[in-house]
Amino acid sequence: MKLKSVFDASEIKSEFESAGINPNFAIPIWKYVIQNPDCVWDEIPSLPSAAYSLLHSKFKTLTSSLHSLFHSSDGTTSKLLIKLQNGAFVEAVVMRYDTRLGMLGGKPRPGGIRSTLCISSQVGCKMGCTFCATGTMGFKSNLTSGEIVEQLVHASRIADIRNIVFMLLPWFDDCDQGMGEPLNNYNAVVEAVRVMLKQPFQLSPKRITISTVGIVHAINKLDNDLPGVSLAVSLHAPVQEIRCQIMPAARAFPLQKLMDALQTFQKNSQQKIFIEYIMLDGVNDQEQHAHLLGELLKTFQVVINLIPFNPIGSTSQFETSSIQSVSSFQKILRETYKIRTTIRKEMGQDISGACGQLVVNQPDIKKTPGTVELRDIEDLHL
Structure with a gap:
């Protein structure tokens, strides 16, 4: 019989209640x-006697294992390859940010290292985004809530995790890896986040961000189910035609319906919304696209994060936008539409840990030249 993860909250609650054990x-x-x-159940002190036999028969301490761990040469990024109980693999990435490198009020900032964990919610993805390698592998399976939480458990052994991001990052490899679309695994993601908010993790909801391509019906439920949790939207184009071209799933979620859902979310949550926008040369990175995006979002409280595209292999149909195009795009959004706009700094490229290059092997990939802004997800709330 397949044993369940002890971090699967609904399962352990149900089993404990059925056995007359307090689920707390x-x-x-x-x-x-x-x-x-590496403990065994009998080592855990002060449990009811019935709990030990139930744990032995129904649960495992960890259903997944840390298969491989890679660290970037600059120490900012660690990539965890995690093997699931069914033999599939997912990856999680720890990104470290030194707050002392920034400025606050014109003065050096206090603080130190804080770590953000990018976490998987699925093996593969159904969305089929043409710039994302996960889309080429298709959907494999949903992770259970316990498998999602276990990624935090593994990562906590190498860093003190402060922020969690369920991100739609592209992945590229020939094995079953991927982050997936979090809102396509809605119930498991919600349950996993609720566990992360409790003891012993006790993360703050404002330090958890869930990204989506725009699953409208799930966005409409999110603030009610996870109040205080941040929403990031992988928009990537300012008009429906281009969205459908590069993100086939957008056909099911028309841009106007998505904007209506985001407006309702923002009204109810009173939170900024993070907009992810990948820069594809000649596709969505021209000045007219910046103006269209500004008009689309000018009534929202948003932070737009421009993401330099990382080629996902020699067969990629897209190219990276020039530094000049990215800078011009940002300038229009900032100066004409007064929208806070950042440019993502790629971290961990030497271990293929950057967006679009998360792989087990280490291809020869050079960094895009030029200077981009260093931004941590937590700073975007300010």
């Missing part, structure tokens, strides 16, 4: 497992 015992179990990942 899950919290000290989680804490002990995090501190002692």
Whole structure:
């Protein structure tokens, strides 16, 4: 019989309640497992006697294992290759940001290193975005809530995780890897986030960001189910025609319906919305596209994150926008539409840990020349 993850909150709650055990015992179990990942159930102190036999018969401390770990040469990025119980692989990426490198009020900032974990929600993806390698591998399976939480458990052994991002980053490899579309695995993602907000993790909802291509019906539920959690939208084009060209799933979610959903989300949540926009040379990076995007978003409270495209192999149909195009695009959004706009700094390229290049092997990829802004997800809330 396939054993379940002890971090699968609904499963352990159901099993404990059926056995007459207080489900709150899950919290000290989680804490002990995090501190002692190689433990056996009988080592956990002070549980009801019935809990031990139930744990032995139904649950595993960890259903996944850390298969491989890669660190970038500059120490900013670590990539975890995690093997699931069914033999599939997913990746999680830890990005470290030194707050002392920035400025606050014209003065050096206090603080130190803080770590953000980019986390997987699926193996593969159904969305089929043409610039994303995960789209080429198709959908494999949803992760359980326990498998999602276990990525945080593994990552916590190498860094003190402060922020969680469920991101739609492109992946490229010949094995079953990928982050997926979080809102296509809605129930598991919601349950996993709720676990992360509790002891022993106790993350703040404002430090958890969920990204989506724009699953309208799920966006409409998100603030009610996870109040305070941030929303990032992979928009990537200012008009429906271009969105459908590069993101086939956009046909099911017309741009106007998406904008209506975002307007409702923002009205109810009173939060900024993060807009992810990948820069594709000659496709969506011209000045007219910047003006269209500015007009589309000028009534929203948003932060637009421009993402330099990373080629995902020699057969990629897209090319990286020039530094001049990216800078001009940003200038229009900032100066004409007064929209806060950042440019993503790529981290971990030497371990293929950057957006679009998350792979087990290490291809010969050079950094895009030029200077881009260093931005941590947490700073975008300011």
